[in-house]
Amino acid sequence: MSAGAEAPAAVASLAEGILRGDPRMLARAMTLVENAAPEAEAILESLYGKKPAAPRVGFTGPPGAGKSTLVAEYARLLRAEGVQVGVIAVDPTSPFTGGAILGDRVRMNEHATDDKVFIRSMATRGSLGGLAARTGELCELLDAWGSEVTLVETVGVGQSELDVAEATDTTVVILTPESGDAIQALKAGLMEIAEVIVLNKADHVGADAMEAALRASLAFRPEGSRPPIVRTVATARQGLDELHQALREHREALAKPEIVGPRRREKVRARIRSAVREGLLDAWLRRQGFEDVLDGVTDDVIAGRTSPYRAARALIERMTRDGKRTNGNGN
Ligand SMILES: Nc1nc2c(ncn2[C@@H]2O[C@H](COP(=O)(O)OP(=O)(O)OP(=O)(O)O)[C@@H](O)[C@H]2O)c(=O)[nH]1
Ligand SMILES: [Mg+2]
CATH class of the missing domain: 3.40.50.300 (P-loop containing nucleotide triphosphate hydrolases)
Known part of the structure; x- marks a missing residue:
């Protein structure tokens, strides 16, 4: 685990502390969320709707x-x-x-x-x-x-x-x-x-x-x-x-009832959508070899062979292609 990562028991006591109104626990959880630490999701999950x-x-x-x-x-x-x-x-x-x-x-x-x-x-x-x-x-x-x-x-x-x-x-x-x-x-x-x-x-x-x-x-x-x-x-x-x-x-x-229902639904949808976006993004960026590929295209951009935008688009296309292949094999 990375430095600062908390074990499941620590996550549980952090969550309990927050529910008790402990500002120090709250501050710690906020730091984990801000840094997109691995245990952030577990904390949010255990507190959701409490x-x-x-x-x-x-x-x-x-x-x-x-x-x-x-x-x-x-x-x-x-x-x-x-x-x-x-x-x-x-x-x-x-x-x-x-x-x-x-x-x-x-x-x-x-x-x-x-x-x-x-x-x-x-x-x-x-x-x-x-x-x-x-x-x-x-x-x-x-x-x-x-x-x-x-x-x-x-x-x-x-x-x-x-x-x-x-x-x-x-x-x-x-x-x-x-x-x-x-x-x-x-x-x-x-x-x-x-x-x-x-x-x-x-x-x-x-x-x-x-x-x-x-x-x-x-x-x-x-x-x-x-x-x-x-x-x-x-x-x-x-x-x-x-x-x-x-x-x-x-x-x-x-x-008002005619507003609260649809609005809540839209908020929950947006919430799930951004959680998916974040999750996918993390998953892609943590994939094996991504940093090496990034290094390669960085060289290309610095050498003037391409622009950051074209490089990014090419990277996305390449990763999507790879992803499809992996999924196809798995099914
Ligand atoms: N005269 C007058 N000054 C005000 C009023 N409200 C705020 N100020 C002053 O305007 C300045 C900026 O106020 P802030 O509250 O820092 O403004 P802000 O929008 O938070 O600024 P940023 O976060 O830097 O974008 C401060 O010097 C305040 O004292 C007001 O109603 N009247
Ligand atoms: Mg301000």
């Missing part, structure tokens, strides 16, 4: 929009209501698991001594398109620990927020009156995934104009499918109750 799934709220928006401030303040509001809260900060830039977002650490400091809040940073580098799966898995671990509402922060600059939206129930898009935010949001497709829009930094000039621009961009949508717009000043804790209310209303809308 406790109710907490509603998952994703917060995304341009860099510096105030996501972390808002998440910290919303976590505070939930704690004041006695709600146990899990927070995951997805950092698409940091290569270091757990070492990310120092600023958030500082902001989240007041929660540090509260054992009903658990905060985790997750680096996305190296997750190979498995970000949705990984986020979902961390959320499941938080469920088992006892999270009653799980908040997930991610910067909306590329693909990661779309992956995160797949793993959450409600997506909050945070924008500010700062010039460029609206354009960036439209370009990045943020408006399409928004279920609640927060206009943060409403204390800045231009908030009215920004709100008008947002309303105009939503005007073409049928009434009833326009996300509510909530104005906040996160640093001054303004607008938090309104945000809470908007999230409650969205959760109630999701709970």
Whole structure:
């Protein structure tokens, strides 16, 4: 077994510890999941469905929009209501698991001594398109620990927020009156995934104009499918109750029988699909000889004989062919 691998008994006691609400056990399991350690699956498996799934709220928006401030303040509001809260900060830039977002650490400091809040940073580098799966898995671990509402922060600059939206129930898009935010949001497709829009930094000039621009961009949508717009000043804790209310209303809308059934089904489907994708990917990449083949084509790319994309396509074709042959023999 590789370093850090845990025996089955250790997996069982880890799972028990998490169900007891032990944050250290939870942190250890999260590391195993993040590193796609061999025992991660057994842990997830043994915890699946053991406790109710907490509603998952994703917060995304341009860099510096105030996501972390808002998440910290919303976590505070939930704690004041006695709600146990899990927070995951997805950092698409940091290569270091757990070492990310120092600023958030500082902001989240007041929660540090509260054992009903658990905060985790997750680096996305190296997750190979498995970000949705990984986020979902961390959320499941938080469920088992006892999270009653799980908040997930991610910067909306590329693909990661779309992956995160797949793993959450409600997506909050945070924008500010700062010039460029609206354009960036439209370009990045943020408006399409928004279920609640927060206009943060409403204390800045231009908030009215920004709100008008947002309303105009939503005007073409049928009434009833326009996300509510909530104005906040996160640093001054303004607008938090309104945000809470908007999230409650969205959760109630999701709970309607005609929505909850199909939505749950789609989520479970997506969950299985990404588990299969991850499993297949792992299986392929761990196959005997893959690293050698990879070395060979790397040389080709460096020598300018092919591009990484063409090399990858050729590799996939070759592996699929080999796989078919193996299956054919086996049947
Ligand atoms: N004036 C004003 N400043 C705010 C408000 N909300 C957040 N800020 C400030 O904006 C800056 C960025 O806030 P963060 O919460 O770090 O923003 P973020 O979206 O998490 O940033 P990244 O994670 O780096 O993308 C900080 O200096 C905050 O204090 C607000 O409502 N009004
Ligand atoms: Mg942040």
